[in-house]
Amino acid sequence: MKFDDYIYDLSSPGRTGVDLPEPDVPPTPIPEEFLREDLPLPELSLPQVTRHYLRLSQKNYAVDKGFYPLGSCTMKYNPKVNEWAVRLPGFANIHPLQHPHTVQGAMGLMYELQEMIGEIAGFDAVSLQPAAGAHGELTGVLIMRAAQLARGETQRHKVLVPDSAHGTNPASTSMAGFTAVEIPSDKDGNVHIEALKAALDDEVIGIMITNPNTLGLFESNIVEVCELVHEAGGLVYGDGANLNAIVGIVRPGDLGIDVMHFNLHKTFSTPHGGGGPGSGPVGVTAELAPFLPGPIVALNEAEDAYIWHYPEKSIGRIKSFYGNFGVMVRAYAYIKMHGAEGLRRVSETAVLNANYLQARLLQMGDYPVPYGHRFCKHETVAQGKIAGAEDVRTLDIAKRLIDYDFHPPTIYFPLIVHEALMIEPTETEDKETIDAFLDALDKIADEARENPDLLHEAPHHAPVRRLDEVRAARHPILIRLPSAKAASER
């Protein structure tokens, strides 16, 4: 593929990509002292802009191009009708501060979404305000803190986090002002019950638990975990990142989870956008409902109108306005298209696909599956440890998969699995695709033994070869402007 120009390299003085009308009002002079001398933006024509970004797009891998089994990310197909929906003027061109009477459609959609995801996961109240999963975690931990403080339990400051958890869990704990305490996993990949018991005391706010966990396993002791934490006066936070495995199968709220975030951009099919926007609504029990961030939408039954409601002991606003509304519209459409039956089918198929993939990996034998003695849920974790190819690492296998036109799985996570390859096929993949992926892994295992350098030097068929990440971090070049030298640390 052609080396692409940097955007400023296409610039020539005098070009513009947008013509704007002349003022239709008498002009008002602008005081000189405010004006900037130079505005170093590029000068491009519209055809140049179009080609530049189109060519950049072609250097991306994406769900619309092929299999993207990135574990814990739920890279499922994004329905196109959702993209149509968010562009309707009645959604795209409404201002968040309009009078509620002029946006009853939007507020009604939000209300119904709050109700539907509460129903799906078994919670009494939902705030749609958080903008992403990690943002929902921060919200949830702050809610737990506020509830504990309201009980007068000021001594509690520790949050238990299993060693298999996403990094966002301990990071969110710290941001909320708490101390993260790691809890090990047992040999079956569950939370180690004895270790949990030992850690529980009156300083514990609660536990953050991902279920299914990042090993792709259902926490079979989940009810006991919740009971133990509750007995110690703690609360249970559910990380909803892996909800795609259990929609219509089990409701986290029924299991004893007190507060949970949803990733609308995972379970409910909204596109990841190359790293956002996501949306991380938080659902809570009735006991915690007064602490939700506001405003949320409530229904005023007397007037049959939707109104903004601030929960009475709210932790406060966590984002401007109401959350990522455009993402909510997509999730709403997705849930409405599926209904209860369709959503259960989604989770069943996601789990079927993952178990088929795991079963075939076990048959192949080239990639150890450390928890292969259990059925997995939406994903399985294998290891890039190919017998007879000891100098080949997971990174090499991942890069070689690119040459076979697959996106690699999540690698080196969870941290408790050495050389991890975390594979999540999702329900929107067909059997042929999963088989082709497994065939590629099979061939790569042979290549690893016969010609390891083929893997060490991979990818060979990508827009660029392996990139020097050490150099990027050691001498960071984070912007490049034509006039000045690139900013560097010294």
Next chain:
Amino acid sequence: MRYIPLTDDDRRAMLETIGVESVDDLFQDVPAAFRYPELQLPKPMTEMEIMRELDMIAAENANLREFASFLGAGAYNHFVPAIVDTIISRGEFYTAYTPYQPEISQGTLQAAFEYQSMVAALTGMEVVNASHYDGATAVAEAAIMAVNIQRHKRRTIVVSPTLHPQYREVLRTYVQGMDMKIIGDETHDNDFHALIDLADDDTALVIVQNPDFLGQLHTPQEMQDLADAVHAKGALLAVSTDPIALGLFKPPGQYGADIVTAEGQSLGNSLSFGGPYLGIFAFRMKHVRKSSGRLVGETVDAEGKRGYVLTLSTREQHIRREKATSNICSNQALNALAAAVYLAAMGKHGLRKVAELSWHKAHYAAQEIDKLADYQVIQDKPFFKEFVVQCPRPVAEINQYLLEEYGIIGGYDLSQDYPHLGHAMLLCVTEMNTREEIDDLVTALSEAARPPILLNLEAAS
């Protein structure tokens, strides 16, 4: 089910490979008492049905393609050229994940690097991250970053009362468990000297907005003096700004800001009822290792060819866990892409013109409204595209008249956030407002001033 490709034959073959009879066997580790709840959800809909329903829901909202609007207050109706949607609608961009595999993510990565560069040019700063959630959370991240830069020895944040009320609220929500103090906005004294007086040896950061929430512009000299005074006290200065204003005005990077944040929505992103938006976050290179959020850096590949990667990730949660500078994972990548395409298409001439048009139209509107006997434009300082109008009666009543009689969405009612201003309305005028709309607004305001007005009082509450 149209999104699930497996056939019954596929399912049978796969179950056989797994060695189970049915899919139910895969869920035996889920507690039986809670398995398979009866979810009370509406019946599934076909694509045809959902399109019809969504069309109807959308039609219940008064949208700005049909209604003239003078509402701003942190979300702005600026022109979005068609090219922006063309690009962000490409599946290669919007159906990709965070670029963890750089070799097959060069599109996302180069676009993000170019976004960082163009926003650095716009703000006059040395580094721009790949985005935060919005203008409010960017302010909160700035406060946390400043405390980290000061190694937690300084823990007070001084905020201006004319920083967006919602940004101040979000800031307080973020840091409620962090043993930090937020002061400065208890009074409505919008004077930098008052802020400077509050800063002491516990102050990590002073945060102001320019143009401020009430639309007013502080001169570059005033801003430089503020920065000097803040720095003399050993604190840092963060400026929350309007990226469109920077098409015309001297940027914060040229008057001493250490951190610049902004709501980037107006750069090519639709209003979309408040989100998804774009948190712009810029700072000085010397603070890069204390910064939050994703950063894209330039490097080379194994053949020496230029390429881009996510870098300095040892600051981030997936490496550093509880010691990370922030918990952020997903950001607003597609909104940043929209901003990049917008900036590239507008370029240096287009953006300046958008800012000029907004200035001229807003000033025309202010002059005409100020001529009305019952209204007065409050103007202590120059303003950009928003200004405060003192009204003869409650803003909610006036806005209702505007909407019902003229189909005009009026300005933001300041009485909740700034009660001392009385019946004050914050009006916003951009390049999207025609002279005809402005003249209609003036006529409508004039009529709305005259009592008695026939009001639907129930709706006005």
